[in-house]
Amino acid sequence: MCQEPSLWERVVAFHGHECLGLAIGMRVSEAALQALGSRRAPDEELFAIVENDSCAVDAIQFVTGCTLGKGNLFFRDYGRQVYSFGRRDNGQAVRVRLKPLGEDKEYSRLRERVQAGVASRDERERFADLGKAQQERFFGLALADVCQVEKIELTFPGKARIFASVACARCGERVMEPRARVRDGQIVCIPCSDEYQRRW
Ligand SMILES: [Zn+2]
Numbered sequence: 001m002c003q004e005p006s007l008w009e010r011v012v013a014f015h016g017h018e019c020l021g022l023a024i025g026m027r028v029s030e031a032a033l034q035a036l037g038s039r040r041a042p043d044e045e046l047f048a049i050v051e052n053d054s055c056a057v058d059a060i061q062f063v064t065g066c067t068l069g070k071g072n073l074f075f076r077d078y079g080r081q082v083y084s085f086g087r088r089d090n091g092q093a094v095r096v097r098l099k100p101l102g103e104d105k106e107y108s109r110l111r112e113r114v115q116a117g118v119a120s121r122d123e124r125e126r127f128a129d130l131g132k133a134q135q136e137r138f139f140g141l142a143l144a145d146v147c148q149v150e151k152i153e154l155t156f157p158g159k160a161r162i163f164a165s166v167a168c169a170r171c172g173e174r175v176m177e178p179r180a181r182v183r184d185g186q187i188v189c190i191p192c193s194d195e196y197q198r199r200w
């Protein structure tokens with residue numbers, strides 16, 4: 001009998017590789033769903049505001065059902081390990097912060113060498129082993145030791161809308177109305193509008 005793949009295995013299959021960032025997203029999602037007493041959102045029941053675009057966000061999309069395509073994932077480019085989630089049915093919201101993980105000195109040193117492309121084969125293997133061990137340790141921690149969760153008041157973002165499209169007068173691509181620009185009295189898309197601006 002073959003076993004159903006675990007949630008983690010499905011998250012890894014979606015993302016493409018195993019990594020600590022993905023594990024972080026997994027635990028953040030767990031903490032958020034638990035605090036809100038919610039399950040994965042098939043539609044827009046939940047929304048998430050993520051403050052970075054790291055590997056963690058892929059796990060959050062997969063586990064919570066807050067996705068870019070459905071319009072219930074909002075990206076704020078603040079570079080912080082902070083994630084807010086809200087439930088549209090009862091107005092509850094939480095902010096989840098990652099607690100400091102504590103840097104492993106050997107791992108940090110090896111990461112620098114791997115990223116610089118100067119690590120030996122042994123160093124690369126050691127780096128992978130340490131990463132795996134770190135990930136296992138991370139999954140073994142209690143949720144309360146990984147994340148700080150607080151209830152917050154949040155202004156709920158509007159639900160996703162479908163807008164009418166117009167054709168760009170320069171490239172012919174269809175563009176949704178709120179993103180269209182006017183140049184020389186013609187309706188154009190943003191890339192065509194930027195080209196126009198650069199001429200001046
Ligand atoms: Zn990753």
Ligand SMILES: [Zn+2]
Pocket residue numbers: 168169170171172173188189190191192193
């Ligand atoms: Zn265009």
